[in-house]
Amino acid sequence: MIAYLERFVHENDAESNQDDDVSTISNALELKSTIDAAAAVSASKDFGGIYSVEPLAFLKPSSTEDVARLIRAASSSPNLTVAARGNGHSINGQAMADRGIVLDMRSLATGSIHVGSAYADVSGGALWEEVLKRCLEFGLAPRSWTDYLSLTVGGTLSNGGVSGQAFRYGPQTSNVTELEVVNGKGETLICSESENPDLFFGSLGGLGQFGIITRARILLQPAPDMVRWIRLVYTEFEDFTRDAEFLVTRSENDSFDYVEGFVFSNNDNPLTGRPTVPLHPTQEFDPNLLPRCTGSVLYCLELALHYNNTDHPSTVDTAVTRQLARLGFVERLEFQVDLSYMEFLLRVKRAEEDAKANGMWDAPHPWLNLFVSKSDVAEFDRVVFKNLLKEGVGGPMLIYPLLRSGIIGHLPCYRMVKYFTWWRYYDLALRTQKVLQLIN
Numbered sequence: 001m002i003a004y005l006e007r008f009v010h011e012n013d014a015e016s017n018q019d020d021d022v023s024t025i026s027n028a029l030e031l032k033s034t035i036d037a038a039a040a041v042s043a044s045k046d047f048g049g050i051y052s053v054e055p056l057a058f059l060k061p062s063s064t065e066d067v068a069r070l071i072r073a074a075s076s077s078p079n080l081t082v083a084a085r086g087n088g089h090s091i092n093g094q095a096m097a098d099r100g101i102v103l104d105m106r107s108l109a110t111g112s113i114h115v116g117s118a119y120a121d122v123s124g125g126a127l128w129e130e131v132l133k134r135c136l137e138f139g140l141a142p143r144s145w146t147d148y149l150s151l152t153v154g155g156t157l158s159n160g161g162v163s164g165q166a167f168r169y170g171p172q173t174s175n176v177t178e179l180e181v182v183n184g185k186g187e188t189l190i191c192s193e194s195e196n197p198d199l200f201f202g203s204l205g206g207l208g209q210f211g212i213i214t215r216a217r218i219l220l221q222p223a224p225d226m227v228r229w230i231r232l233v234y235t236e237f238e239d240f241t242r243d244a245e246f247l248v249t250r251s252e253n254d255s256f257d258y259v260e261g262f263v264f265s266n267n268d269n270p271l272t273g274r275p276t277v278p279l280h281p282t283q284e285f286d287p288n289l290l291p292r293c294t295g296s297v298l299y300c301l302e303l304a305l306h307y308n309n310t311d312h313p314s315t316v317d318t319a320v321t322r323q324l325a326r327l328g329f330v331e332r333l334e335f336q337v338d339l340s341y342m343e344f345l346l347r348v349k350r351a352e353e354d355a356k357a358n359g360m361w362d363a364p365h366p367w368l369n370l371f372v373s374k375s376d377v378a379e380f381d382r383v384v385f386k387n388l389l390k391e392g393v394g395g396p397m398l399i400y401p402l403l404r405s406g407i408i409g410h411l412p413c414y415r416m417v418k419y420f421t422w423w424r425y426y427d428l429a430l431r432t433q434k435v436l437q438l439i440n
Contacts, residue, residue: 034060034107043102048091049364053098055083060107064180064188064214067103071212072186074101084212086125086152091367094208105152108214115140119177119220124154124213131218132345141223141341143169147260148348154213160205164258164304167248167402172218173204180215188214224306227344228320230256230336231277232301232329235291237381240299243327244401245374247303256323258304263385263397266290266298272392274298279337289333296390301329302400304344367395374401 035057043058061067067084074082081100088095096102105125112123113134120142122131128142129149135141145163146156157179161172169175178192181203189211191200202210234240240261247255266287267273274285277300290298305323307316324334355361372380377399389397 034062039104040102042088043085043104044096045088046091046093046095047089047365048093048367049362050091050366051093051096053093053096055097055102056099058102058104060104062107064108064182067108067212067214068182068186068188070101070103070186071182071184075185084154084208086155087127087150089148089151089155091365103212105154105212105214109152112215115220117220120218122153122216122218124152124157124180124215126153127151128153128156129346129349132342135220136223136342139223140220142172142175142218143221144172144175145345146172148352149345150349150352153216153218157204157213157216158206158208162402164260164302164400167259167400168252168257171205175219176204176216177219178217179203179213181211181213183211224257224341225309226307226311226338227258227341228305228307228316228336228338229279229344229347230303230305230320230324230334231279232303232324232327233277233285233290233333234299234301234329235294237299237378237385239328240301241377241401243329244301246326247323248401248403256303257306258302260302260398260400262300262302263389263399264298264300265390265392266294266296269392271394272397276396277335279335283335285333289330291330295386297386299399301327306341365395371402 040055040058044054045052059066059070061070070082074080081097082103083095083097083100084103084105085095086105090096106127108123108125109127109130112126113131114121115135115138120131120135120140127150128146131153132141132149144161144165146161147163156172157176178190179200180188180190181199182188183199189196189199191197191203193200199210203213232243234243244259244261247259262276264276265273268275270276274287277285303323305316305320307319320336352361385397385399
């Protein structure tokens with residue numbers, strides 16, 4: 001069977017018909033998968049938009065066994081490569097297979113979310129948005145999220161899954177009790193902290209190098225009805241980090257439920273400047289409220305407080321006012337809006353729809369994620385944000401603190417607080433080189 005497949009991998013006959021070739025793969029492997037020839041073109045690209053390689057075939061597995069059979073075949077072949085593709089949001093071609101086989105993990109997602117009282121069993125190919133909507137039917141929700149929910153469960157668990165709830169609950173990888181994984185030998189194994197623990201912890205954040213996550217058991221909690229979404233403006237990095245660290249080190253009942261932040265330019269650029277801060281079209285950023293000595297870089301602390309429909313509005317207002325009174329943001333440069341819990345979690349989807357409408361969604365999306373220790377973050381701000389990137393990068397630059405206690409233990413950190421930074425480049429090459437020189 002492997003030799004039979006190798007013929008397709010090495011096929012160089014210009015007269016051969018690739019469609020005819022790939023139509024025999026499922027039979028060769030005795031799969032129940034279907035081949036989506038039309039989608040093979042889309043499988044040659046990813047969200048990063050930096051690389052493009054054409055696969056031999058784009059397969060839609062019908063079961064975990066299909067995935068296992070294909071991995072077993074690849075493990076016995078010196079040339080056949082396989083890549084698992086969720087919603088195609090890899091950045092550097094990780095979800096591609098040059099003249100190999102790309103697995104459409106989304107095909108395993110149908111009817112794959114089973115909600116219990118404390119956890120949900122979810123297909124690795126399900127989108128987090130689908131998980132959210134299904135769990136809300138039971139008044140429940142996962143504890144930790146990513147900012148963008150049109151990502152697959154298996155995809156984010158293979159990377160980490162960090163957002164504004166991570167300071168309290170840890171990343172998504174810290175909120176899983178069990179996985180089903182197809183390892184590199186094509187074995188389908190159940191793993192957890194007590195069963196196959198090396199595979200469990202290797203797969204979580206393992207970038208797919210230890211296996212393909214086909215199912216996950218995710219912790220749940222009662223879901224709130226509403227969210228008070230808040231943005232506060234800071235002119236000094238020291239004030240911004242002081243308040244952010246203060247909030248993430250408070251007890252659960254004495255802080256916000258979501259803490260993030262971002263850096264923006266002190267100009268009118270609609271992508272990187274002051275217009276990115278207001279939360280509603282009726283809100284405006286008045287630059288006259290900034291001190292005269294304000295520099296070219298500003299900071300925004302982004303917060304959210306959960307509440308229920310049964311809570312009186314004055315109760316919510318009082319709780320927010322009490323929290324904000326302890327913070328040192330620029331007076332009157334605060335923006336608030338109330339929206340449903342689902343609307344808040346799907347806030348980036350609205351930005352996606354706008355980007356697709358104006359053609360920006362198909363542009364390249366290179367980005368860089370870093371964990372920076374508390375002891376180094378002020379220097380990082382001085383060299384990177386205030387120098388290299390003071391005019392912005394054509395996209396968001398996020399920075400917010402996380403607690404080491406909430407992160408899986410093998411990630412390095414030198415103090416209790418560390419900062420997660422993320423930014424998206426559109427003029428990548430020169431600035432990436434400079435940042436790498438700084439890091440090295």
